[in-house]
Amino acid sequence: MIFSSKLIEDAVEAFTRLPGIGKKTALRMVLHLLKEDKGMVRNFSETISKMREDICFCPDCNNISDGGPCAICKDPHRNKSIICVVENIRDVISIESTQQFNGLYHVLGGLLSPLDGIGPEQLQLSNLTSRIEKNEVSEIIMALSPNIEGDTTVYYIARQLQNRELTITGIARGVSFGGELEYTDELTLARSIAKRLPVETYVKTTSK
Amino acid sequence: MIFSSKLIEDAVEAFTRLPGIGKKTALRMVLHLLKEDKGMVRNFSETISKMREDICFCPDCNNISDGGPCAICKDPHRNKSIICVVENIRDVISIESTQQFNGLYHVLGGLLSPLDGIGPEQLQLSNLTSRIEKNEVSEIIMALSPNIEGDTTVYYIARQLQNRELTITGIARGVSFGGELEYTDELTLARSIAKRLPVETYVKTTSK
Numbered sequence: 533m534i535f536s537s538k539l540i541e542d543a544v545e546a547f548t549r550l551p552g553i554g555k556k557t558a559l560r561m562v563l564h565l566l567k568e569d570k571g572m573v574r575n576f577s578e579t580i581s582k583m584r585e586d587i588c589f590c591p592d593c594n595n596i597s598d599g600g601p602c603a604i605c606k607d608p609h610r611n612k613s614i615i616c617v618v619e620n621i622r623d624v625i626s627i628e629s630t631q632q633f634n635g636l637y638h639v640l641g642g643l644l645s646p647l648d649g650i651g652p653e654q655l656q657l658s659n660l661t662s663r664i665e666k667n668e669v670s671e672i673i674m675a676l677s678p679n680i681e682g683d684t685t686v687y688y689i690a691r692q693l694q695n696r697e698l699t700i701t702g703i704a705r706g707v708s709f710g711g712e713l714e715y716t717d718e719l720t721l722a723r724s725i726a727k728r729l730p731v732e733t734y735v736k737t738t739s740k
Numbered sequence: 741m742i743f744s745s746k747l748i749e750d751a752v753e754a755f756t757r758l759p760g761i762g763k764k765t766a767l768r769m770v771l772h773l774l775k776e777d778k779g780m781v782r783n784f785s786e787t788i789s790k791m792r793e794d795i796c797f798c799p800d801c802n803n804i805s806d807g808g809p810c811a812i813c814k815d816p817h818r819n820k821s822i823i824c825v826v827e828n829i830r831d832v833i834s835i836e837s838t839q840q841f842n843g844l845y846h847v848l849g850g851l852l853s854p855l856d857g858i859g860p861e862q863l864q865l866s867n868l869t870s871r872i873e874k875n876e877v878s879e880i881i882m883a884l885s886p887n888i889e890g891d892t893t894v895y896y897i898a899r900q901l902q903n904r905e906l907t908i909t910g911i912a913r914g915v916s917f918g919g920e921l922e923y924t925d926e927l928t929l930a931r932s933i934a935k936r937l938p939v940e941t942y943v944k945t946t947s948k
Contacts, residue, residue, distance in 0.1 A: 534836040536811040537804045543791040546784045550769045561758045563830060565792055566804070573792035576754050577785035583751040584773055584781035596745045596774070603744040622771060628742040 533559070592663060594639040594656045596621050604628075604637060611635045615663065616673040617689065619643055619682075623675060635673070638663070643681035644688055652688065660689075664696065674702045741767070800871060802847040802864045804829050812836075812845060819843045823871065824881040825897065827851055827890075831883060843881070846871065851889035852896055860896065868897075872904065882910045 533555050535541040540562055547558035565573050589595070590602035597603070604610060604624075614635030618624055624637050640655045663669065672693065676682035690700050706724035707716050716724075741763055743749040748770055755766035773781050797803070798810035805811070812818060812832075822843030826832055832845050848863045871877065880901065884890035898908050914932035915924050924932075 533833060534839070535833055536836065537795070537806050539791045539795050539806050540804060542787050546787040549780075549784065551772045552765065552768070557760065559830070559833065560760070562791065564759045565788065566795065566829075568792070570792055572757075574789055576757065577789040579750050579754040580773065581782055581785040583747045583770065584776070584778055587745070587747050587774060596748060598745050598747050621774075622767070625741060625743055625767065628744065631742070 592659065593637050594641060594659075595624050595637055609634075612667045613670045614673065615660075615669050615671070616675050617660070618675050619677060627675065635671075636667075640676075640685070643676060644685045645681045646684075655685075657689070657692075661692070664693070664698065669698055671699045671701060674700065676702075678705055800867065801845050802849060802867075803832050803845055817842075820875045821878045822881065823868075823877050823879075824883050825868070826883050827885060835883065843879075844875075848884075848893065851884060852893045853889045854892075863893075865897070865900075869900070872901070872906065877906055879907045879909060882908065884910075886913055 533544075535544065543562045543565075544555060544558045547553050547561050548555055553561075565576070586598065588597045588599050590597040590600075590605055592601055592605045595602040595604060600606075611634050615638050616627065616633060616635055617638045617640060618627065619640055619642065621639060624639060627633050627637075638656075638660050640657070642650055642655055644650060644652065644655065664672075672689075674686045674689070676685055686702060693700065704727075705720065706727065707713065707720060713721065741752075743752065748767075751770045751773075752763060752766045755761050755769050756763055761769075773784070794806065796805045796807050798805040798808075798813055800809055800813045803810040803812060808814075819842050823846050824835065824841060824843055825846045825848060826835065827848055827850065829847060832847060835841050835845075846864075846868050848865070850858055850863055852858060852860065852863065872880075880897070882894045882897070884893055894910060901908060912935070913928065914935065915921065915928060921929065
C-alpha cells in the first residue's frame, strides 16, 4: 500500500503491531481517527500510554492492579478461604464476568511445559504456598485449560500441597450449554456421561 | 465484562471507540500491549497522537499532507495535465497502490446526494476549476463509486466543465479479474458485453 504521507504511514504501521490487525484494518482505524476531534485522539493515546505506565501487579495474587494489592484482594466482602488458580489475567476477567465466584485468585502467568522449557521456577508458585499459610485457605480451585500443560500443572500443584489440610478441586468439564450432543467431541461426551449428576442438582444449577 | 482495574477498563473503552472493535478484541489488544515494553507502548501512542495533531490537507487537491502541498502535488515527475477526481483519501491510496497512474488527484470529500442534503457547496469543487485553468489540464478522469451519488456527481462536474477544451473520462467498468461470469451481476455483465474490446487490446492490457 502506498501512502502519500509519512504521518499516516507511521500510524498504520503502529496499528499493525497489534494482534489480528492487518494493513487494511489499520488504515481504516487511522482514517477514522483522522475524522475525529483532536482532543479525542489525544485522550485516546494518553489512556493507552497511562495504562501501560501505571499498571502494577498485585503482590499477593499477581493479578493486574492500579497500585498495591488488586481490587479483588482488597475487597473485604471476598471469601479469603477459597483461592482459584488460573493461568493468566484474561481468565480472571472471564471468571469475574460470570459473577458466580466470590473467593480470591492466583495468577500463575503460564502453565508447566517441559517441552517449551517452562518449569515451576517460571511460574508464580512460591507466593501461593505463603498465601495458603497466611490466610487459612480451605479450598483451592484449579481453573486451568483442559490440555496436557494444564493437567501437568494441576498434578504438580496438587503434589506440592498434598500434606496440607485443604480440598483441591477442578472446574467441571462436560457438554457446554447450548452445545449439541452430536457436535461434542468423544472425550468430553464420555467424561460427561461418567461424571453424570442426579437430575435434581442439574436443574438447580441450570436455573440458578 | 468485569475488569478489576480502572486503567484496563479505560484502555478497553478507548479501543472500542475504533471502528469494528468490540470489547473482546479491545481486551486482546490491551493485554497484548501490557506484555510489550513500556517504551514501545509510549511510542505507539505518540505516533497516533502526532499523526492527528500534525496532519494537514493539501491546499491544491485536498489530499492528506505532512504540511503544505501533498507529496503527489509536489512531485516534479507527475503529469500535471491529468487530474483524477476521487471521493476520499482512501481512494487515492487505492489508486496509488496500483502504481499505474502518474497524474494528479482531486479529492472531493464526498459525493452529491440531495437526499442527504449534500450539495455542491459541501464538496471541494471550487478549487478544481481554478486548478484546471492554472495547470492547462487536458484530461479529467472520474474515479467515483458506481452508484446514484457517484453518477450524479460525474454528471454535475461534466456539466460544469462542458465549455472547456478537455476530455472527461470515467474508469472502465466490467467483470473483475479472477471474478467468475456466473457470479457477476446482470448490470455489470450487460455493460461489459456492450463495451467489449478487441482481443488484441485485451491481451495487451492484461499482460501489462
